[in-house]
Amino acid sequence: MDQTSTENHTPEEERSAAQPSARRTAIVVGGSSGIGRETALRLLSRGYRVYNISRTPFQGQRVKTVTADAAREGEIERAIRSVGEEAAAIDLLVYSAGFSMAAPLEYAKSGDYRYLFEVNYFGAVEALRAAAPFLKRRGGRAILVGSLGGEVPIPYDSFYSSSKAALSMLAREADLELRPLGVRVLALLPGGTATDFTYARRIYGEEESKSYSPSVKRASAALANMEQGGMEPSLVAEAILKLAERRRPPQVSSVGGKNNFLRYCSRMLPERVTDWLVRRRFNQK
Numbered sequence: 001m002d003q004t005s006t007e008n009h010t011p012e013e014e015r016s017a018a019q020p021s022a023r024r025t026a027i028v029v030g031g032s033s034g035i036g037r038e039t040a041l042r043l044l045s046r047g048y049r050v051y052n053i054s055r056t057p058f059q060g061q062r063v064k065t066v067t068a069d070a071a072r073e074g075e076i077e078r079a080i081r082s083v084g085e086e087a088a089a090i091d092l093l094v095y096s097a098g099f100s101m102a103a104p105l106e107y108a109k110s111g112d113y114r115y116l117f118e119v120n121y122f123g124a125v126e127a128l129r130a131a132a133p134f135l136k137r138r139g140g141r142a143i144l145v146g147s148l149g150g151e152v153p154i155p156y157d158s159f160y161s162s163s164k165a166a167l168s169m170l171a172r173e174a175d176l177e178l179r180p181l182g183v184r185v186l187a188l189l190p191g192g193t194a195t196d197f198t199y200a201r202r203i204y205g206e207e208e209s210k211s212y213s214p215s216v217k218r219a220s221a222a223l224a225n226m227e228q229g230g231m232e233p234s235l236v237a238e239a240i241l242k243l244a245e246r247r248r249p250p251q252v253s254s255v256g257g258k259n260n261f262l263r264y265c266s267r268m269l270p271e272r273v274t275d276w277l278v279r280r281r282f283n284q285k
């Protein structure tokens with residue numbers, strides 16, 4: 001944590017660095033499982049009043065679930081506004097909803113990739129728009145859970161990677177607009193994380209993938225192994241809490257030394273070298 005003297009900090013930075021009180025309110029979109037659930041549990045331990053917004057309820061009495069589907073226009077907005085009005089203000093918004101699909105670009109169904117963008121990107125847009133008036137009341141923060149896949153390509157996961165790249169830019173753009181009003185908007189990029197997200201991925205089979213099928217199978221198997229052998233969701237949740245409380249947080253950051261190194265390399269190496277390494281890692285020709 002930055003140990004710089006508080007004389008140079010803005011009032012918003014001082015408020016964000018303060019110890020959360022029992023009255024602070026956090027919303028986790030997609031908090032019923034995986035990274036979102038771990039985040040909700042840690043927010044509870046820090047004294048936040050926590051709301052989960054998802055299609056399925058949070059298993060536990062201390063987190064209140066407001067049912068909404070990120071893919072349905074208006075549902076996330078209505079859910080967040082109802083929480084904001086009930087709590088009077090929102091101190092932290094975490095957007096952790098996500099959907100992934102392994103499919104060849106040529107044969108991907110528009111219903112699938114449009115659904116993916118509704119959940120991964122447009123749901124986040126709705127959440128930020130709805131939360132902004134309540135975040136401004138106490139200088140709150142919004143953290144969008146992106147992916148290292150938004151900076152390093154993943155074979156046959158092109159729509160997911162594209163949506164996460166868009167999410168990072170959304171955080172940067174929103175931070176430019178809301179920071180003068182006391183609100184920070186940040187993006188956190190986990191790498192492979194061992195959650196049930198792996199098993200919920202929509203993987204195109206032989207009939208749907210056609211000639212690409214062997215490559216899709218190899219890529220999706222390598223990705224599954226990477227995720228299930230990756231970091232625990234609790235580590236990502238801890239990183240989210242640090243961003244929520246850090247005085248001067250980066251606009252976009254990754255989690256863990258290995259992922260920080262991979263992100264650095266992807267920026268420093270020529271794209272042709274990065275793409276060659278990706279093809280090898282995912283068993284592509």
